[in-house]
Amino acid sequence: MLDAFALSDQGCIRTNNEDYCAVRPDLGLYVVADGMGGAKAGEEASRLAVDTMVEWIEASPRRDSQVLLQAVEEAHRRVMAASRSDASLQGMGTTLLAALEIGEELSIVSVGDSRAYLFDGAVLQAITQDQTWINEVGRSLGLDEESLRNHPMRHVLTMAIGATSPLTINYYAIRLAAQGMLLMCTDGLHGVVPENAVEQILQEGTLETQCRRLIEAARAAGGPDNITAILLRAPLNGA
Numbered sequence: 001m002l003d004a005f006a007l008s009d010q011g012c013i014r015t016n017n018e019d020y021c022a023v024r025p026d027l028g029l030y031v032v033a034d035g036m037g038g039a040k041a042g043e044e045a046s047r048l049a050v051d052t053m054v055e056w057i058e059a060s061p062r063r064d065s066q067v068l069l070q071a072v073e074e075a076h077r078r079v080m081a082a083s084r085s086d087a088s089l090q091g092m093g094t095t096l097l098a099a100l101e102i103g104e105e106l107s108i109v110s111v112g113d114s115r116a117y118l119f120d121g122a123v124l125q126a127i128t129q130d131q132t133w134i135n136e137v138g139r140s141l142g143l144d145e146e147s148l149r150n151h152p153m154r155h156v157l158t159m160a161i162g163a164t165s166p167l168t169i170n171y172y173a174i175r176l177a178a179q180g181m182l183l184m185c186t187d188g189l190h191g192v193v194p195e196n197a198v199e200q201i202l203q204e205g206t207l208e209t210q211c212r213r214l215i216e217a218a219r220a221a222g223g224p225d226n227i228t229a230i231l232l233r234a235p236l237n238g239a
Contacts, residue, residue, distance in 0.1 A: 001025050001028075001101075001235075002025065002028075002101065002176070002232045002233060002234060002235070003207060003232070003233045003234075003235060004023050004025055004030060004207065004230065004231065004232050004233075005023070005206075005207035005208045005210075005230070005231050006021050006023045006030075006032075006211065006228070006229065006230040006231075007208075007211040007212060007214075007215055007228070007229055008020075008021055008227065008228040008229075009188075009215045009218075009219065009223075009226070009227045009228075010226055010227075011218065011219065011223035011224060011225055011226050012219055012222060012223030012224070013222075013223060013224050013225070014225065014226055016043060017043070017226045018034065018035035018036065018042030018043050018045075018046055018226055019032065019033065019034050019035070019046060019186050019188070019226040019227070019228040020032075020033050020035065020043070020046035020047045020049075020050045020228075021033070021050065021228050021230055022050050022051075022053070023230060024054060024057075024058075027054070027057050027058060027063075027100075028063065028100055028101030028102070029053065029054065029057050029098065029099070029100050029101075030098065030099045030100075030184060030230050030232060031050045031053045031054065031096070031097070031098040031099075032050075032096075032097050032098075032114055032184050032185070032186060032228050032230055033045070033046035033047075033049045033050050033094045033095055033096050033097070033114070033161070034046060034094060034095040034112065034113075034114050034186040034187065034188075034226065034228070035047075035049075035092065035093070035094040036092065036093050036094065036157075036160065036163075037083075037089070037090075037091050037092030037093060037163075038092070040088060041083075041088065041089045041090075041091065041092035042094070044082065044089055044092060045079050045082075045083075045089075045092040045093055045094040045161070045162055048078055048079050048082060049075040049078075049079055049094050049096050049162070050075075050096075052071065052074055052075040052078050052079075053071045053072070053098055056070065056071035056075075057071055057100065063100065063101070063102055064102060064107075065100075065102065065107045065171065065173070067100075068098065068100045068107050068109055069109060069169060069171065071098070072096060072098070072109050072111065072161070072169050073167065073169075075096060075161055075162075076111075076161045076162060076167050078162075079092065079093065079094065079162025079163075080162045080163075080165070082162075083162055083163075091163070092162060092163070093157075093160035093161055093162040093163025094112070094160060094161045094162060094163075095111060095112025095113055095114040095160060095161070095186070096109070096110070096111045096112065096114070096161045097109070097110050097111075097112075097114040097115070097116060097128065097184055098110075099116065099182065099184065099232065104175060105173050105174065105175055106173070106174050106175070106176060106182065106232075107171070107172075107173050108127060108128065108171070108172040108173070108174065109169050109170065109171055109172075110128040110129075110131075110169070110170040110171075110172070111131065111159050111160060111167065111168075111169055111170070112130075112131055112132075112157050112159060112160050112161070113130040113131065113132050113135075113157060113187050114128075114184070114185065114186045114187065115127075115128050115130070115183075115184070115185055115187075115190050116128045116172070116182060116183065116184050117182070117183040117185075117190075117198075118174065118176075118180065118181070118182060119180070119181040119182075119183060119199070119202050120177070120180055121179065121180075121203070122199070122203075123199065124183070124195050124198055124199045124202070127172050127174060127182075128170060128172065129170060131157060131158045131159035131160075131170065132156060132157055132158060134156075155187075176232070176233075176234035177234065178234055178235070178236050179233065179234060179235075179236055180233070181202060181231060181232065181233045181234075182231070182232040182233075183198070183202070183230070183231055184229070184230040184231075184232070185214075185227075185228060185229045185230070186225070186226060186227065186228045187225060188218055188223070188224070188225035188226045188227035188228065189214060189215075189218050189227050189228070189229055191225070192218045192221045192222065192223070192224065192225070192227075193214065193217045193218050193221060197217055198217075201213045201214055201217065202231075207231045207233060210231055211229050211230075211231055214227075214229045215227050215229065
């Protein structure tokens with residue numbers, strides 16, 4: 001079983017928190033979502049998506065990649081149905097990032113731009129690919145990184161739970177080495193705190209201390225969005 005800790009913060013600008021997460025070591029399941037569509041709608045989309053993931057995995061008699069993908073599809077269906085049935089929720093959607101322990105592997109699914117990173121004690125390595133205009137269109141146009149960082153389309157998603165159909169789910173399978181770490185976060189962290197600063201934070205302290213320092217770093221950088229971080233660490237020698 002992995003060691004885990006999660007923390008979420010509304011940031012310095014937003015008056016509400018549209019991020020939502022779940023840490024369920026008993027299920028081997030870890031999920032984070034970043035809702036959109038306005039205060040009530042964004043909060044509802046992220047909560048419904050995460051709660052659906054937990055419910056689906058909890059009810060399943062097995063743990064495998066197919067069940068994980070089915071859980072994402074069900075989350076998509078429920079968010080879309082809620083949006084269609086309630087005028088105040090129309091247009092809502094959410095990113096979704098989930099990791100499921102399957103044997104010695106972690107299966108990871110991603111929709112949108114919440115990210116998963118591997119940390120080996122020194123270097124942070126992105127695992128997931130953002131489903132955004134910047135990543136899928138902007139870079140193919142040859143725009144440099146500075147232009148991309150300031151582009152008016154930088155926050156536009158090309159895929160989101162409940163908001164785009166058909167749904168494309170990115171899937172990854174990894175193994176955590178002893179004491180290796182996985183960081184799962186929303187763009188209130190990865191879009192604000194430089195990767196070298198994250199690496200420094202992850203080099204020492206407990207998971208709780210590291211999560212708190214990540215949130216503090218995002219807030220110190222202006223905290224323009226909600227901030228959520230989940231840290232997972234493999235025990236030493238698989239203990």
